[in-house]
Amino acid sequence: MTLKLLALDDADLEVVSAHMQDAVFKTGDLQYWPSRKQFAVAANRFVWENTAAGDQPLERRRAALVFKQVKSVRSVGFDRTASDNVLSLLAVTFEKEGEGPDGAVELVLSGGGSILLDVDCIEVQLADTGGAWETKLKPRHPGAA
Numbered sequence: 056m057t058l059k060l061l062a063l064d065d066a067d068l069e070v071v072s073a074h075m076q077d078a079v080f081k082t083g084d085l086q087y088w089p090s091r092k093q094f095a096v097a098a099n100r101f102v103w104e105n106t107a108a109g110d111q112p113l114e115r116r117r118a119a120l121v122f123k124q125v126k127s128v129r130s131v132g133f134d135r136t137a138s139d140n141v142l143s144l145l146a147v148t149f150e151k152e153g154e155g156p157d158g159a160v161e162l163v164l165s166g167g168g169s170i171l172l173d174v175d176c177i178e179v180q181l182a183d184t185g186g187a188w189e190t191k192l193k194p195r196h197p198g199a200a
Contacts, residue, residue: 058104058118062179065149068160071181072147075120077101077194083138085170087128094128094172096120096162098144101194102187113193117185122160124175132168142168143194149177 062068080098087094102114133140143165151158156176163169 056104057183058116058181059183060181062177062181064177068147068149068177068179071120071179074103074181075100075118075144075147076103078118078120078144079141080144081138082133082135082140082142085135087125092123092125092175094122094125096144097184100183101190106193112189113191114187115190116183116187118181118183121180122172122174123178123180126173126175128173129171130169131171132164132166147179 058074060067060071060074062071075098078096078098078100080096084097085095086097096119098118098120099115100118102116105111105114133142144162145165146163148161148163149158150161157174158177160172160174160177160179161169162172
């Protein structure tokens with residue numbers, strides 16, 4: 056099943072974050088278009104929704120994660136010029152600024168890195184863009200059950 060999601064608030068963003076947990080991508084897969092106010096990540100996401108059934112094979116799918124209404128992008132904890140560095144996404148969070156819809160979306164990366172997007176509002180699209188392939192490795196986190 057191909058996944059297509061749209062996030063317009065905190066609750067929606069939590070669903071997107073859950074589907075993108077443990078997605079891997081290269082630094083070169085990050086794109087920012089200031090004139091369009093868009094930031095995108097092309098990633099290989101782990102298909103967590105298949106693990107609930109227990110009898111389905113573990114899979115990854117190529118997916119596009121697009122953030123709209125982005126005013127600026129900052130990053131820490133990794134070398135943005137090393138386009139072949141592989142990064143792993145742990146979570147996507149949002150912190151509101153003031154009373155309006157604007158705030159900061161943070162892409163929390165394993166190893167302590169992060170990407171911070173200053174946004175006018177939450178407007179995020181996630182879509183699978185290719186077929187699935189089987190993987191033998193299920194992501195694990197220290198301390199998790």
